[in-house]
Amino acid sequence: MHLQAVPRREPPIPNDPSAVLAQLLDEGVTWGDSGLWLPKLPSKSVDLFFTSPPYADQRAYSRIHPDRYVEWFLPFARAMYDAASDTGSLVINIKNRVAKDGPLRGQRHPYVFQLVIALQNMGWRWVEEYIWQKPNAIPGKFGPRTKDAFEHVFHFARGTKPYFDLNAVRVPYKTTQDEIERRKLDTNGRRNTEAGFGRDRVSTYRHGGADPGNVIAVSQTYNQHRGVAHTAPMPEGLAEFFVKAMSPAGGVVIDPFAGGGTTTVVARRHGRQAGGLELHEEFVMEARRRIAAGLADDVPGRLAAGS
Numbered sequence: 001m002h003l004q005a006v007p008r009r010e011p012p013i014p015n016d017p018s019a020v021l022a023q024l025l026d027e028g029v030t031w032g033d034s035g036l037w038l039p040k041l042p043s044k045s046v047d048l049f050f051t052s053p054p055y056a057d058q059r060a061y062s063r064i065h066p067d068r069y070v071e072w073f074l075p076f077a078r079a080m081y082d083a084a085s086d087t088g089s090l091v092i093n094i095k096n097r098v099a100k101d102g103p104l105r106g107q108r109h110p111y112v113f114q115l116v117i118a119l120q121n122m123g124w125r126w127v128e129e130y131i132w133q134k135p136n137a138i139p140g141k142f143g144p145r146t147k148d149a150f151e152h153v154f155h156f157a158r159g160t161k162p163y164f165d166l167n168a169v170r171v172p173y174k175t176t177q178d179e180i181e182r183r184k185l186d187t188n189g190r191r192n193t194e195a196g197f198g199r200d201r202v203s204t205y206r207h208g209g210a211d212p213g214n215v216i217a218v219s220q221t222y223n224q225h226r227g228v229a230h231t232a233p234m235p236e237g238l239a240e241f242f243v244k245a246m247s248p249a250g251g252v253v254i255d256p257f258a259g260g261g262t263t264t265v266v267a268r269r270h271g272r273q274a275g276g277l278e279l280h281e282e283f284v285m286e287a288r289r290r291i292a293a294g295l296a297d298d299v300p301g302r303l304a305a306g307s
């Protein structure tokens, strides 16, 4: 795959909605403001918006105060709603923060939860909350609390029947093969416990793998030690889970806050059409390098020597 040159100025947005989508899918990551591009997408054309937006008040590239975060995010959410297909989803990876000022100083700021409520009020159906658990979270000084070892991933759907393929994300059963074979022959089938819980012991082991549950353990990657790389990369494993479960083969996946291009790399690897938008030119260049190489991650969880 060749590396497309990035023009010196942000490219103009085509007038024709299908040309807008075609450009995003062609470029992999397009240099532009998703606040301007998303409303131009064809209606009901996107199967999955998967993104890790700038978190409140956190990075040099985003200085959005947590008190104003919902107000900032809503126009993007509105445009994504219009562009999502009837079975389409919006999946947002986001992290809480401790308020630095104001009456909540020193407490967890509730902006993440306020965002969920606002999206639900807008019409996005809140399907599930996933926890991205980081087995290699970095220790530090966080006041009267432990280190941050997880982030939220919220799944919203446009309609009542979002695309969802549990089989695509099943994990190996924990029990032994002998036990699996024995259980498959269990003629008693569903058994109810005294407490009233029923367990279907017959069909559980006929799916080729276990339901992974909504806590996803993926090590954080540390791409910032690799040249000009993005400082807030999302590990490929996280994107992979949601792309596989929540977009059909050949479907359209868009990341409106594309950063280093992880979503596009992973979605294309799994046979989806993928593109994204990124405001900062240097990240667009970096994303295109990674897309061309088909590789977004550094070695998971390893800091470079001397760091």
Ligand SMILES: C[S@@+](CC[C@H](N)C(=O)[O-])C[C@H]1O[C@@H](n2cnc3c(N)ncnc32)[C@H](O)[C@@H]1O
Pocket (backbone or CB within 6 Å): 032, 033, 034, 035, 051, 052, 053, 054, 055, 061, 062, 230, 232, 233, 234, 235, 256, 257, 258, 259, 260, 261, 262, 263, 277, 278, 279, 280, 283
């Ligand atoms: C948390 S980072 C995304 C990291 C990405 N998931 C990755 O793996 O590299 C958020 C990105 O959104 C970009 N961004 C912020 N506002 C934007 C906007 N209005 N349009 C496009 N990109 C934007 C920032 O420049 C930043 O690179």
